[in-house]
Amino acid sequence: MSRIAVIAGDGIGVDVIREGLKVLRAADEAFKLGLEIKEFDYGAERYLKDGVALPPGQMEDFRKNWDAVYLGAMGDPRIPDMRHAKDILLAMRFELDLYINLRPVRALDDRLVPLKGKTAKDIDMTMFRENTEGLYAGMGGIFKKGTPDEIATQEDINTFKGVHRICKAAFDFAQKHGKKKVTMADKHNVLRYGHDLWERVFFDLAKSYPGITAEHMFADALGMQLIKAPENFQVIVTNNMFGDILTDVGAILQGGLGVAGSGNIHPGRVSLFEPIHGSAPKYAGKDTANPVAAIATAQMMLEFLAEDGPRSAQLGADKQGRYKKAAARIEEVVVEAIRKGKTTKDLGGTLGCAATGDWMAAAMKG
Numbered sequence: 001m002s003r004i005a006v007i008a009g010d011g012i013g014v015d016v017i018r019e020g021l022k023v024l025r026a027a028d029e030a031f032k033l034g035l036e037i038k039e040f041d042y043g044a045e046r047y048l049k050d051g052v053a054l055p056p057g058q059m060e061d062f063r064k065n066w067d068a069v070y071l072g073a074m075g076d077p078r079i080p081d082m083r084h085a086k087d088i089l090l091a092m093r094f095e096l097d098l099y100i101n102l103r104p105v106r107a108l109d110d111r112l113v114p115l116k117g118k119t120a121k122d123i124d125m126t127m128f129r130e131n132t133e134g135l136y137a138g139m140g141g142i143f144k145k146g147t148p149d150e151i152a153t154q155e156d157i158n159t160f161k162g163v164h165r166i167c168k169a170a171f172d173f174a175q176k177h178g179k180k181k182v183t184m185a186d187k188h189n190v191l192r193y194g195h196d197l198w199e200r201v202f203f204d205l206a207k208s209y210p211g212i213t214a215e216h217m218f219a220d221a222l223g224m225q226l227i228k229a230p231e232n233f234q235v236i237v238t239n240n241m242f243g244d245i246l247t248d249v250g251a252i253l254q255g256g257l258g259v260a261g262s263g264n265i266h267p268g269r270v271s272l273f274e275p276i277h278g279s280a281p282k283y284a285g286k287d288t289a290n291p292v293a294a295i296a297t298a299q300m301m302l303e304f305l306a307e308d309g310p311r312s313a314q315l316g317a318d319k320q321g322r323y324k325k326a327a328a329r330i331e332e333v334v335v336e337a338i339r340k341g342k343t344t345k346d347l348g349g350t351l352g353c354a355a356t357g358d359w360m361a362a363a364m365k366g
C-alpha cells in the first residue's frame, strides 16, 4: 500500500488535481496498486479562515505517515505576500529536506515544441535543481529600512553536503538511465566562493562515473544553449535560483507550463509532487485549465513510489512492477490524447479540463 496526501490548494490547483486524481484512481484500479488517497483542504481559503497555513503537527504527520504529497498550486490575490505558500510549499521543501527538485523536460509531440526546426526528439532531458539552500535559504536582512541608506542582503548558501548530494543524484540518475552526459551550470567566474564549491564537488564526483561525460556551462550560456541546441543536453544539475529559472525555460521547450510536472524528492522519505504551473486565479473553476501537467506529475509520483518511496521495498517486486507499468501507461495515454486532440485548447484540442481528465481516466482502463 502507498499513502498519498492530496493538497489541491488554490485557483486552478483544484481543477487540475481533480483530473489528476481521476487518472490516478483509474490507474489504481487497472493496475491494482492499493493506493490510499486522502484530501486535505490546506490553501488560501483555510489560511484566511484559521490564520495558519498548516496546523501544528501536520508536517510531522506527513513525515511519518505518508509516502507522497500530491499538490496542485499555491497563490491567491487575497494573500499578496504568499505567506501561506511559504508555510506550505517552501516549508515542506525545507523541513522535509526534499533536496532534489526533479523536472523532466521531454516533449511528447512535435506540435508542442516551440523552436523553429526542432522536433520532440530534440527535447529530452532531465533537470536537477537543488531545493534546500542557495538564495532560497532565507538568510539575510534589511538595515535602515525605508531610508535612502537602506541595505538589503540575501545570502547564497552553498554547503558541501547540499552540493554533493544534488550532483550525486544527477550522476546516479544518468547512470541508471543510460545517459552519457551530465551538465552542471553555475557562475563560478563571478561567484568565486559559493560556486567554486560547485565546480570542485561536481568534477570530483565525476571521477566515480567514468562512463559519463561531466560538462560545465555557465548558467547564462546554458540559458542560451537550451534555446539554440536543446538536443545537446541529457541531464542538467544546478543550484536553487538558477534552477528555478532554467526549469521554466525547460517547461516552455516541452510545450509550456500546461504540460510540465515536477517532484520535490528525498529518496526514501515522503516527497512532494506538483505541476510547475501556478494557481492562475483568473482561470479557476472555468474548466479551461490544462490538467496534463498534474497528470504527468501523478505519473512521476508513481515512478517514485515504485522505487524510491519510504515503503517501496515493502511493496514487493510484483507490485513495484505494476506501479511502473501504471506510470508508463499514463504517459502513453497522455501522448495519445495530445495526438488525437483530446486535450484543452492550449494544446490544440477541443475539450475542457474535466472532459480531458475523463478521457484519460477512461483510456487508462481501456
Ligand code: IPM
Binding pocket: 085, 090, 244, 276
Ligand atoms: C517553483 C515556484 C516556486 C519557487 C515559488 C512558487 C515559490 O516558482 O516551484 O519553481 O520559486 O521555487
Ligand code: MN
Binding pocket: 244, 245, 248
Ligand atoms: Mn519557479
